[in-house]
Amino acid sequence: MVKGQLDTPYVLVDLDKVEHNIASMQAVANRYGVRLRPHAKTHKTPELAHMQIAAGAIGITVAKLGEAEVMAAAGINDIMIAYPIVSEAKLARLVALARTAKLTVAVDSCEAAAALSRALAPSGATIDALVELDCGFGRVGVPRGEPLLRLARFVAGLAGLKLRGVLTFAGHAYEARGSEQLRAAAAQEGAAAAEAAAMCRAAGIAMETVSVGSTPSSRYAASCEGVTEIRPGAYLFGDLMQVDIGAHALTNCALTVLVTVVSRPAPDRAVIDAGTKLFTMDGNPTTLGTGRGWVIGHPGIALEWLTEEHGMLRLAPEEQRLRIGDRLEIVPVHCCGVISLTDEVAAVRGDRVESIWKVAARGQVR
Amino acid sequence: MVKGQLDTPYVLVDLDKVEHNIASMQAVANRYGVRLRPHAKTHKTPELAHMQIAAGAIGITVAKLGEAEVMAAAGINDIMIAYPIVSEAKLARLVALARTAKLTVAVDSCEAAAALSRALAPSGATIDALVELDCGFGRVGVPRGEPLLRLARFVAGLAGLKLRGVLTFAGHAYEARGSEQLRAAAAQEGAAAAEAAAMCRAAGIAMETVSVGSTPSSRYAASCEGVTEIRPGAYLFGDLMQVDIGAHALTNCALTVLVTVVSRPAPDRAVIDAGTKLFTMDGNPTTLGTGRGWVIGHPGIALEWLTEEHGMLRLAPEEQRLRIGDRLEIVPVHCCGVISLTDEVAAVRGDRVESIWKVAARGQVR
Numbered sequence: 195m196v197k198g199q200l201d202t203p204y205v206l207v208d209l210d211k212v213e214h215n216i217a218s219m220q221a222v223a224n225r226y227g228v229r230l231r232p233h234a235k236t237h238k239t240p241e242l243a244h245m246q247i248a249a250g251a252i253g254i255t256v257a258k259l260g261e262a263e264v265m266a267a268a269g270i271n272d273i274m275i276a277y278p279i280v281s282e283a284k285l286a287r288l289v290a291l292a293r294t295a296k297l298t299v300a301v302d303s304c305e306a307a308a309a310l311s312r313a314l315a316p317s318g319a320t321i322d323a324l325v326e327l328d329c330g331f332g333r334v335g336v337p338r339g340e341p342l343l344r345l346a347r348f349v350a351g352l353a354g355l356k357l358r359g360v361l362t363f364a365g366h367a368y369e370a371r372g373s374e375q376l377r378a379a380a381a382q383e384g385a386a387a388a389e390a391a392a393m394c395r396a397a398g399i400a401m402e403t404v405s406v407g408s409t410p411s412s413r414y415a416a417s418c419e420g421v422t423e424i425r426p427g428a429y430l431f432g433d434l435m436q437v438d439i440g441a442h443a444l445t446n447c448a449l450t451v452l453v454t455v456v457s458r459p460a461p462d463r464a465v466i467d468a469g470t471k472l473f474t475m476d477g478n479p480t481t482l483g484t485g486r487g488w489v490i491g492h493p494g495i496a497l498e499w500l501t502e503e504h505g506m507l508r509l510a511p512e513e514q515r516l517r518i519g520d521r522l523e524i525v526p527v528h529c530c531g532v533i534s535l536t537d538e539v540a541a542v543r544g545d546r547v548e549s550i551w552k553v554a555a556r557g558q559v560r
Numbered sequence: 561m562v563k564g565q566l567d568t569p570y571v572l573v574d575l576d577k578v579e580h581n582i583a584s585m586q587a588v589a590n591r592y593g594v595r596l597r598p599h600a601k602t603h604k605t606p607e608l609a610h611m612q613i614a615a616g617a618i619g620i621t622v623a624k625l626g627e628a629e630v631m632a633a634a635g636i637n638d639i640m641i642a643y644p645i646v647s648e649a650k651l652a653r654l655v656a657l658a659r660t661a662k663l664t665v666a667v668d669s670c671e672a673a674a675a676l677s678r679a680l681a682p683s684g685a686t687i688d689a690l691v692e693l694d695c696g697f698g699r700v701g702v703p704r705g706e707p708l709l710r711l712a713r714f715v716a717g718l719a720g721l722k723l724r725g726v727l728t729f730a731g732h733a734y735e736a737r738g739s740e741q742l743r744a745a746a747a748q749e750g751a752a753a754a755e756a757a758a759m760c761r762a763a764g765i766a767m768e769t770v771s772v773g774s775t776p777s778s779r780y781a782a783s784c785e786g787v788t789e790i791r792p793g794a795y796l797f798g799d800l801m802q803v804d805i806g807a808h809a810l811t812n813c814a815l816t817v818l819v820t821v822v823s824r825p826a827p828d829r830a831v832i833d834a835g836t837k838l839f840t841m842d843g844n845p846t847t848l849g850t851g852r853g854w855v856i857g858h859p860g861i862a863l864e865w866l867t868e869e870h871g872m873l874r875l876a877p878e879e880q881r882l883r884i885g886d887r888l889e890i891v892p893v894h895c896c897g898v899i900s901l902t903d904e905v906a907a908v909r910g911d912r913v914e915s916i917w918k919v920a921a922r923g924q925v926r
Contacts, residue, residue, distance in 0.1 A: 201647050201649035201650065201926050202647065202926065203925055203926065204926075235868060235869070257868065257869040258869065277822070277833075277869065278822040278823050278831075278884075280820055280821075280822045280833070280884060280885055281567050281568065281820055281885070283567035284567065302823050302825070303823060303824065303884055305883075305884045305885070306822070306823075306884060309885075328825060332825075332829075332872075333825075333831065333867060333870055333872060334822070334823040334825060334831050334870065335823075335825065336825065365867060454646055454647055455646075456643070456644040456646045456672070456700070457644050457668050457669060457672075457700040457701075458669065459668070459694060459698075459699075459700060459701065459702065463698075465644075465699065465700050467643075467646070468925070470840075470842055470897065471897070471900045471925070472925055474836070474840065474841065475840065475841040475842050475843075476836055476841050477841075501699060501731060502601060502623065502896060502897075503601070503623040503624065503643065504699055504700065506698075506699060517671075518644075518646060518669055518671045518672060519646055519647070519671070519675075530868060531836065531837070531868075534837050534901060535900060535901070535923075535925070536923070536925060537923040557901075557902070557903040559569055559834070559837070559838055559901070559902060560567050560568065560569065560570075
């Protein structure tokens, strides 16, 4: 099958670019001797997880237990759930899943850690745990210093949990622009995590894993003293958010939305068959000046605004020969958001459609 | 089953409120003698479409052909596809679907109308068509006056299409605030559509349907001279966007997200287990001052910011006893966006879960 035979809108994954992106991040990890544990929230697709692991990733990261279940069923054996597991229903599922996959769970509270331990006790199973440090993002995680040490000490003493180290997520790296700011954000993240681990070790608590995250910071954090693992997600595809930050090249953006022009209401306006229910409203319009998308091969077209199922294009004079029925390929602002709204993607190489992949872990909200 | 047995996050539909909202909009339609053809993009759920029709709706509106297919398979027989149908693949599906359901299609270009006619010709089938007027929103549709008349004349002359009238969508009514501005927006919409129909009739073209849309404008547009049909969608649930506009009462918002507190990083901060991948980033934070949600029963809690799977709450002093594991019910900014991200909803009455409904038309992006 070729691209032209796909009806629209269709989410495309360019395999040449994906392979490049996987190899590039793996090379960073290899160069600095850290483990790469990509965040699968970006793709939710077992085939892509297997490609990441085949290239050298140690396993994957997920945010939802349901994603872990889907990935484990698809043969991914080493999974970190970088999310607090709280409800009774989830604890029961986690215990069941621990029988078939090697799990690591992030904890940022004594309550959640104790509940995990209680849930695991009857089975005699043990899973790995990391304590989560807030390195400045202000989301989950405990503050550096005493609070982190107290949590680590508590987790280290719990049956059913094997404390392996510390993780953090520098979401604030998304505020950085350009390599100097990214390097600074990553250095701060890496130093905070390494310092937390060192403090625990000084207190006699073993801490082999120092895991840091985020696509913008990973390339730089990998080289930080003490860091042992990186967890980028969006690097797999890249998107305009990463391009704006300076963390991904536009030409290497691997996920696009194939769309059709369905209306030409004015010479300088066209409407395509995808809106917020595929592109999302995540993030800001790109600083490239083309709104909520980058139309490949048409720098004079801007995806100016979106409603749920319509995308409104503004056409520069040289683009005004665009006709109803014409097809365009658009790089979105946020790839992870698009993946959550499509049941399948087409894996393409050049013009050829090599596979249709089910986004098997999409919809796993719990 | 009771709500307490649902794991989180779970999207809840309050049946008492849904029934109230359905009855209320149907009463408006009945009072002014117009047809109600609700937009099913809001719910994508056949059970809810059947409730709307049982209460008096003439049929439904959809944006995607795939939604029409799912709804027709579920026994909904009168479906308007308020969207240009352009690709060859969709035209073939449309012709097939026309055998099992009474279809109406919106057209806003001679190209799309001619393609429809050509596709229908071999089967000898005829479907209803409406010409789409742009009443000022600047999305799809042709301008008033000559362009609209020219399109109507063209469509009236095509085999396979039976021109029934005109439709328009006053998306700019979303800029209105309060009943006076809504009334003005609706009056402008209704007058523009009625004027277009009158102009066509004066030229000898039959125009029985004058269909106008949008939840904010429908209650007022229903009373406009010449309007025969309203197509609101979000009225079914209501959300903070509609509350801010003044088009829905907060107490009648029927769709909520049941969530659990998973982290308590600071006395005035808590984190819940849903973020943009359920709440979306559609629309603006509510003018109620509680960010991207309204936490039922807790006016002192704001859903301050979101990442993909985390929702960050800011707690007023009186809410700071909130604990990990506590559950909250949150009205979102945009109900239609939430529906696109969940595979199922729980239909609840008070504390009782009456049904789990599959959001059967979710994921029908084509």
